[in-house]
Amino acid sequence: MVTDALGRPGTVLVLGGRSDIGLAIAQALSPRTTLLAGRGCPIEFDADDVSSHQGVIDAVVAEHGDLDVVVLAFGVLGDQAVDEVDPSRAVAVMRTNLLGGVSAATVVANQLRAQGHGSLVVLSSVAGERVRRSNYVYGASKAGLDGFALGLGETLRGSGAKVLVVRPGFVHTKMTQALPKAPLATTPEKVAEVTRKGLASGAEVVWAPGALRFVMSVLRHVPRGLFRRLPV
Amino acid sequence: MTSLTGWGGTAPSTAEVLRPSSADEVAHALASAGARGLIARGLGRAYGDAAQNGGGQVLETHALQGLGPVVDGTITVGAGVSLDALLRHLVPQGWFVGVTPGTRYVTVGGAIASDIHGKNHHVDGGFCQWVERFTLAAPTGVLELTPEDDRFWATAGGMGLTGVVTQATLRLIPISSSGMAVTTDRTQDLDQALELLSTDDRYSVAWIDLLSASGRAVVGRGDHAEGNDLTYDPSPRLAMPPVPNLINALTVKAFNELWWRKAPKHHEGRESIATFFHPLDGVRSWNRVYGSGGFVQYQFVVPLDADAVLRDAVSALARAKAPTFLAVLKKLGPQPGLMSFPMPGWTLALDVPTALPGLATLLDGLDERVAAAGGRVYLSKDARLRPDLLAAMYPQLPRWQELQAALDPDGVLRSDLSRRLPLLARRQAPRGH
Numbered sequence: 320m321v322t323d324a325l326g327r328p329g330t331v332l333v334l335g336g337r338s339d340i341g342l343a344i345a346q347a348l349s350p351r352t353t354l355l356a357g358r359g360c361p362i363e364f365d366a367d368d369v370s371s372h373q374g375v376i377d378a379v380v381a382e383h384g385d386l387d388v389v390v391l392a393f394g395v396l397g398d399q400a401v402d403e404v405d406p407s408r409a410v411a412v413m414r415t416n417l418l419g420g421v422s423a424a425t426v427v428a429n430q431l432r433a434q435g436h437g438s439l440v441v442l443s444s445v446a447g448e449r450v451r452r453s454n455y456v457y458g459a460s461k462a463g464l465d466g467f468a469l470g471l472g473e474t475l476r477g478s479g480a481k482v483l484v485v486r487p488g489f490v491h492t493k494m495t496q497a498l499p500k501a502p503l504a505t506t507p508e509k510v511a512e513v514t515r516k517g518l519a520s521g522a523e524v525v526w527a528p529g530a531l532r533f534v535m536s537v538l539r540h541v542p543r544g545l546f547r548r549l550p551v
Numbered sequence: 552m553t554s555l556t557g558w559g560g561t562a563p564s565t566a567e568v569l570r571p572s573s574a575d576e577v578a579h580a581l582a583s584a585g586a587r588g589l590i591a592r593g594l595g596r597a598y599g600d601a602a603q604n605g606g607g608q609v610l611e612t613h614a615l616q617g618l619g620p621v622v623d624g625t626i627t628v629g630a631g632v633s634l635d636a637l638l639r640h641l642v643p644q645g646w647f648v649g650v651t652p653g654t655r656y657v658t659v660g661g662a663i664a665s666d667i668h669g670k671n672h673h674v675d676g677g678f679c680q681w682v683e684r685f686t687l688a689a690p691t692g693v694l695e696l697t698p699e700d701d702r703f704w705a706t707a708g709g710m711g712l713t714g715v716v717t718q719a720t721l722r723l724i725p726i727s728s729s730g731m732a733v734t735t736d737r738t739q740d741l742d743q744a745l746e747l748l749s750t751d752d753r754y755s756v757a758w759i760d761l762l763s764a765s766g767r768a769v770v771g772r773g774d775h776a777e778g779n780d781l782t783y784d785p786s787p788r789l790a791m792p793p794v795p796n797l798i799n800a801l802t803v804k805a806f807n808e809l810w811w812r813k814a815p816k817h818h819e820g821r822e823s824i825a826t827f828f829h830p831l832d833g834v835r836s837w838n839r840v841y842g843s844g845g846f847v848q849y850q851f852v853v854p855l856d857a858d859a860v861l862r863d864a865v866s867a868l869a870r871a872k873a874p875t876f877l878a879v880l881k882k883l884g885p886q887p888g889l890m891s892f893p894m895p896g897w898t899l900a901l902d903v904p905t906a907l908p909g910l911a912t913l914l915d916g917l918d919e920r921v922a923a924a925g926g927r928v929y930l931s932k933d934a935r936l937r938p939d940l941l942a943a944m945y946p947q948l949p950r951w952q953e954l955q956a957a958l959d960p961d962g963v964l965r966s967d968l969s970r971r972l973p974l975l976a977r978r979q980a981p982r983g984h
Contacts, residue, residue, distance in 0.1 A: 321971040324561035324599060324847045324934030325911045329971060349911075351938060385605070385970055433587070435552070435605030436564035436967075479554060479565025479605055 321385060321436065326519050327351070328387035332379060334423055336360035339492040340442060341392025343507035347515045348388060354379060357393060366393040366419030372426045380430060388518065389427045390440045391420060391468075394461075396494050402456040409456050416460035421467050424482075428471055431480030438481045438518055441468040445488050445526070448535045452547060472523055483517050485510065486535075487527040503528055555609060558838055559598040560845030561905060561934055564605030564967055568592075572614035574717040577688045580610055581715065581963055588965030591715045593658030594633060597665065598848040599934030600967035601710050607965055612660050615717055621646055624723050625683055630660030630716045635785070635832075642783035642824065646723040647775065649681025653879070655785065655829050660716040665931040666708035666891040670754035670828070673884040677893055679707035680886075681722045689714035690963040698887075705954035708891035710930055712964045712974065713955055728778030731827040733771055737814045741766035741865060741880075745858065745897070748882045754827070758877040759865065760807040761901060762800065766865045768880065769814040776821055785825035790835040798841055798904050803874040810877065841904045847934050849914055850900035852883055852893060853926035860924045861897045864917050868901065871913050875901040889951040892929040900932065911935065930968065941972050952976040 322328045328350040333341040336355025345353045356364035356375065364375050380386065397412040424439060431437035446454055447461030465484055472482030487510045489501035510527040517525035526532040541549065556563045569589075571577045580589060587607030594613075595602060603609065615631035618640050626646075628637060635655035637648060650662075650669040657667065662678045663685060675681075684697045687706055694714075696703040706713045734752075738744045744757040744766070752772035759768045831837050838846070853860045861880075868875065878901035886893040903910060918937050921928065927944035928936055942948050956976050969975050 321564070321600060321605070321967045322562055323971060324559060324845065325905055325914075327911055327935070329938075433606050434564075435566055435587070435607070436562075477552060477554075477565070479552070479563065 322387045330383050330386055331388045332386050333390045333392055335393025338392035339507040340510050341390045343511035344390050344514050347511035366415050369422035372422050376426050385434050386437055388438050392442050397457050399454050412456050413460050417463045420464040432478045435479040440483045443484050443486045445486050445531055445535055449538050484524045485514050488531045555603045557597045557599045559847055559934055562600055564603050566604045566607055566609040569608055569610045570614055577715050577717055581690050584608055584963045588963050590966040591711045593661035594656050596657050598932045601931055603967040604965055605967055625720050627720045628659055629718055632659050642729050643781050645726055645781055647726045649722055650678040651828050654832050659719050663716050664711045666888045668893050670756045672893055673882045674753050677886050679888055683720040683722055685719035686717045687714040688717050689958040691958055702954055704888050705951050707888035713958045726775045728776045729781050729783045729824055730776035730821045731773045732776040733773035733822045733827055735818045736770045737816050738768045744768035744770050757880040759880050760811050761868045761875050761878045762804045762807050787833055787835045791837050791839045793839050798874050800872045800874045803876055844906050846902050846904045848902050848932040850929040850932040851921045851926055852896045852898040853924045854896045857924035860920050873903045873907055875903050889947040890945055938972050
């Protein structure tokens with residue numbers, strides 16, 4: 320379908336259909352049709368099985384027509400303490416978050432370019448904006464994905480298709496329930512609202528909550544010696 | 552690749568624009584269209600996405616020109632000819648088009664694809680009832696169609712999805728003067744306006760102030776004046792610069808107040824063709840007044856006996872404080888086109904900036920009332936209709952789909968509109984989306 324004049328998408332596809340944030344975004348956009356893809360979802364999709372991505376997207380398009388918004392929401396947090404000593408576990412985080420993301424984003428971008436319209440929303444993280452000691456495996460995977468998505472957005476300029484990179488801070492979700500709460504913590508609904516506004520205004524990057532944009536622009540430039548002593 | 556929107560400036564998509572200059576080039580474009588298909592585009596006055604085709608080709612008809620001589624009260628013209636050019640050619644010779652909408656800046660091809668109506672619809676019918684024949688370049692071949700052929704009435708109001716009209720022969724109205732004899736009345740409420748619109752005047756329309764609780768209106772009725780002055784000079788006097796959004800309930804309320812106050816209680820006089828038919832054409836790019844967020848035009852028709860829905864719509868829009876300039880109210884008559892908008896009933900058209908909070912829900916609710924009453928919304932204006940209501944609003948859709956599929960079996964003709972709404976019959980093997 321096609322996004323209408325009031326910004327309501329015909330079809331939203333969530334890759335990572337069990338993601339709290341992905342679902343909240345789909346709900347906030349109130350599309351005519353929401354498609355959930357992931358393990359155990361109505362559309363079977365395995366982020367790690369990159370060779371299957373093209374087939375999954377082709378089948379969805381054949382069935383439902385144009386994709387108006389695709390939310391790349393899958394990802395794993397990993398277990399930092401284990402991941403930093405077990406190479407196979409560190410690679411597993413990268414395989415899902417980075418390689419899976421790179422593959423799915425490329426497949427989706429090709430489809431949106433061919434359509435001449437549509438938006439790819441990539442869930443990044445402030446953890447990737449300045450990678451820190453406490454979760455550098457996850458952070459590095461998001462740093463890679465974030466950079467890739469920004470570059471992809473540049474290649475789509477003029478095609479009618481767009482990429483929106485969403486950088487949430489700490490979000491209360493299933494994925495983070497075991498973690499201690501961080502400052503400026505937010506909810507999936509708030510991330511979704513920021514995303515909705517970003518799509519409506521044609522933004523390329525948004526932070527959730529919005530104040531993180533300014534926090535991160537400072538943190539990005541803090542010297543390493545000082546940064547490692549900050550409680551972040 | 553070019554980014555295109557409709558006149559409302561919403562929901563852009565990118566397409567390859569083709570500019571064929573002959574019927575042969577149109578046929579060639581149809582034969583060599585890619586997987587995303589092709590749609591014709593005239594002057595881009597459809598408000599929504601009817602003349603967009605994301606990822607595919609958009610065929611601009613501007614170069615399909617040609618103005619023949621007037622023969623027995625008819626003229627044969629290229630589909631890319633605008634009503635502006637046509638009127639400049641015809642009025643000094645003592646002829647007028649059978650139907651003109653509220654703007655001269657539409658092409659003959661677009662007028663057929665939308666089967667447009669004017670202020671005389673209740674008396675004279677719609678644009679295609681004044682078309683004697685047209686040439687349709689369909690994917691299955693070039694056809695000469697007359698009103699005896701069902702495919703003529705599938706193309707009338709067919710939103711460009713049956714083919715590309717390249718040339719048409721139009722029946723004309725003889726006039727002895729370029730003046731209009733006009734009666735203007737200011738009414739206190741909607742009832743008075745409905746009454747005045749039910750007279751047998753050839754041309755009639757009402758502008759309603761939706762920001763007043765009463766639905767007060769100014770009603771204009773008229774006909775071509777008698778006389779011998781055929782001078783015609785409709786050039787725009789002003790141009791709208793790009794502006795931030797100036798529209799809010801306050802500025803619009805002030806404008807509407809002024810506009811209603813300045814209208815006489817009752818006045819009979821003369822107006823020019825441009826003033827009477829095309830008031831907005833006096834300001835070039837007037838759509839910019841809504842700012843970069845764009846606007847939607849909502850136009851529906853309900854049967855004459857469903858005027859309760861009309862009243863409810865007027866009060867719902869007034870309650871929502873929709874900052875809408877002068878909604879246009881008019882009586883419509885019957886129409887033979889399978890997908891044509893008009894039906895005997897009341898039509899209301901209004902512009903609303905997309906930024907109005909709750910607009911989507913408000914209009915979705917109105918759609919439901921309109922459909923339940925046996926009415927419909929106008930696809931050439933639409934940019935947000937609930938897809939599930941299309942079939943109820945256009946009961947002849949299945950018959951149209953049969954004719955459409957026969958003219959375009961491989962699905963060459965596509966538009967953003969045809970993707971947003973379930974217009975086309977689902978084919979066994981889709982050609983691509």
